[in-house]
Amino acid sequence: MIPLALLLSAAPVLSSALDFSTPADSSKSQSPSLVTRGEGFIRSPLNVLPNPSPPKLIKGRQNEVTIQNQFTGTRYGVDIEVGTPGQKLTLILDTGSPDTWVNPTCDTANVPDDCRQFPAYDWRKSSSLNATRVTDILVYGKGNATIQYVRESVKIGGATVKKQVIGVAIESHDIPMGILGLSPPLRGVNEYPYILDTMKDQKLINSRAFSMDLRTVDSPEGALIFGGVDSGKYIGSLAKLPMLARNETPRGADRYYVTMTGVGLTYPDGLVERSQELEVPVFLDSGGTLSRLPRPIYQAFASSFSDTQYDPSSGFYFLDCDVADLEGSIDFYFGNKMISVPFNDFIWHVQGYCVLGVLPDDDGEPVLGDTFLRAAYVVFDQDNRNLHLAQAANCGSNIVAISTGADAVPSMTGRCTAPPPRPTSGNNNLDVTAERGPTATFTGIGPTGVDIGPGPVATRVSGTGPLGIVPTGQSGAGAIRIKWWTIVTAGIVSLLI
Numbered sequence: 001m002i003p004l005a006l007l008l009s010a011a012p013v014l015s016s017a018l019d020f021s022t023p024a025d026s027s028k029s030q031s032p033s034l035v036t037r038g039e040g041f042i043r044s045p046l047n048v049l050p051n052p053s054p055p056k057l058i059k060g061r062q063n064e065v066t067i068q069n070q071f072t073g074t075r076y077g078v079d080i081e082v083g084t085p086g087q088k089l090t091l092i093l094d095t096g097s098p099d100t101w102v103n104p105t106c107d108t109a110n111v112p113d114d115c116r117q118f119p120a121y122d123w124r125k126s127s128s129l130n131a132t133r134v135t136d137i138l139v140y141g142k143g144n145a146t147i148q149y150v151r152e153s154v155k156i157g158g159a160t161v162k163k164q165v166i167g168v169a170i171e172s173h174d175i176p177m178g179i180l181g182l183s184p185p186l187r188g189v190n191e192y193p194y195i196l197d198t199m200k201d202q203k204l205i206n207s208r209a210f211s212m213d214l215r216t217v218d219s220p221e222g223a224l225i226f227g228g229v230d231s232g233k234y235i236g237s238l239a240k241l242p243m244l245a246r247n248e249t250p251r252g253a254d255r256y257y258v259t260m261t262g263v264g265l266t267y268p269d270g271l272v273e274r275s276q277e278l279e280v281p282v283f284l285d286s287g288g289t290l291s292r293l294p295r296p297i298y299q300a301f302a303s304s305f306s307d308t309q310y311d312p313s314s315g316f317y318f319l320d321c322d323v324a325d326l327e328g329s330i331d332f333y334f335g336n337k338m339i340s341v342p343f344n345d346f347i348w349h350v351q352g353y354c355v356l357g358v359l360p361d362d363d364g365e366p367v368l369g370d371t372f373l374r375a376a377y378v379v380f381d382q383d384n385r386n387l388h389l390a391q392a393a394n395c396g397s398n399i400v401a402i403s404t405g406a407d408a409v410p411s412m413t414g415r416c417t418a419p420p421p422r423p424t425s426g427n428n429n430l431d432v433t434a435e436r437g438p439t440a441t442f443t444g445i446g447p448t449g450v451d452i453g454p455g456p457v458a459t460r461v462s463g464t465g466p467l468g469i470v471p472t473g474q475s476g477a478g479a480i481r482i483k484w485w486t487i488v489t490a491g492i493v494s495l496l497i
């Protein structure tokens with residue numbers, strides 16, 4: 001993991017240091033781990049976090065390259081500071097839920113030791129804490145958290161968001177890290193201003209939009225850019241895809257849903273197979289380690305690889321780790337845009353196993369998780385309800401701020417060039433209509449995941465009640481009601497607020 005101190009001690013770089021109008025030359029391109037704050041955008045590095053347990057070799061045929069991969073590519077962390085003075089924390093980046101909260105309960109995390117290596121927020125040491133009496137239970141695809149809301153200063157990528165409402169966990173289960181939630185309000189209306197809303201209100205960014213670049217499993221250099229787009233991180237055009245309206249999504253939750261129109265594979269020998277035209281709503285979820293797709297698609301992918309072994313208890317398809325080294329890809333189509341995910345990025349390397357990066361979607365919420373997002377550059381534009389997608393690459397940095405209005409996201413062509421095409425031949429024979437069974441069954445004990453899956457929607461239970469946190473020196477008598485918030489004044493005026 002990249003040391004926290006290294007990332008957070010870098011001084012903010014002002015916009016004058018970046019020339020947006022002329023092509024960046026290499027002397028001006030940003031070091032990938034630099035925290036950057038420019039006019040109208042905030043850049044924050046993303047860390048690829050290690051797998052929760054040390055890898056154990058279980059079978060032969062593993063090589064050193066594979067072992068390297070086992071440490072990477074399962075979770076994406078964002079370093080932030082909370083409170084005054086700032087306390088450094090690492091949160092999981094989640095585009096599938098809107099709430100940001102800290103301090104998971106490590107004793108009841110599925111991977112307690114992993115959880116304990118991350119620092120926790122100590123509210124007693126912050127002068128900018130403003131606690132509320134509101135509590136909430138957030139239920140995720142995997143795990144849940146009972147939180148108390150507070151207003152705090154949150155520093156991300158060199159910018160300080162003041163009085164941001166975040167949760168502090170009183171108790172959580174099966175979640176090893178706090179969560180930075182960046183989805184729209186799932187039920188269509190804000191329950192309170194989320195981080196993107198506050199960034200816009202406080203004029204740190206012009207539009208509620210951010211871009212995400214997870215990078216490949218072998219590269220720890222991803223970034224999140226609030227209010228900006230980096231054309232040095234993708235190939236060709238950004239395809240503008242409308243987000244599905246809330247009532248068009250499978251379960252009525254407003255998430256980053258778009259329509260996927262086909263899937264396919266490019267085999268190492270150059271054969272390109274494609275499905276017939278599809279119309280599958282899928283949402284882009286950085287909190288999902290794997291993708292979850294309709295069963296026929298999942299089975300079609302699995303049966304396209306030889307020697308897969310199906311694990312009935314987890315639904316995983318295990319495959320030979322050598323496959324990850326082959327030149328081939330899993331392809332996703334969105335109208336005219338194709339995003340191809342190299343085998344190496346689509347395969348989840350975990351605890352000595354190689355798992356095909358897809359599970360069946362049995363909850364009716366198809367997800368493209370990290371196994372897809374590693375290959376895509378994505379701009380999430382909440383204000384205009386569009387997602388912009390391109391094939392991710394890395395050829396320097398040229399960050400342009402997103403302005404306001406319908407065409408706020410600049411339609412810049414990516415500066416990276418595609419590798420020369422390999423000779424290919426194609427057909428439309430990938431059958432994703434038939435259900436088919438596995439040919440071989442896995443009989444070992446599979447890995448433990450850290451997938452948090454889609455965040456709270458209908459299951460959220462809110463309440464006000466006695467709390468874990470009461471700021472020192474306050475009696476509660478001075479409580480005032482603002483909307484549905486009951487604010488407990490801390491009695492300490494911070495210089496930052």
Ligand SMILES: *[C@@H]1O[C@H](CO)[C@@H](O)[C@H](O)[C@H]1NC(C)=O
Nearest residue numbers: 137139143144145172173174
């Ligand atoms: C949270 O998860 C734990 C462990 O799975 C479970 O016992 C508890 O009932 C869950 N709480 C809620 C509110 O879902």
Ligand SMILES: *[C@@H]1O[C@H](CO)[C@@H](O)[C@H](O)[C@H]1NC(C)=O
Nearest residue numbers: 130487489490491492493497
């Ligand atoms: C806490 O929030 C309330 C309501 O916004 C405000 O009146 C009060 O001054 C705040 N206290 C501090 C210490 O910032």
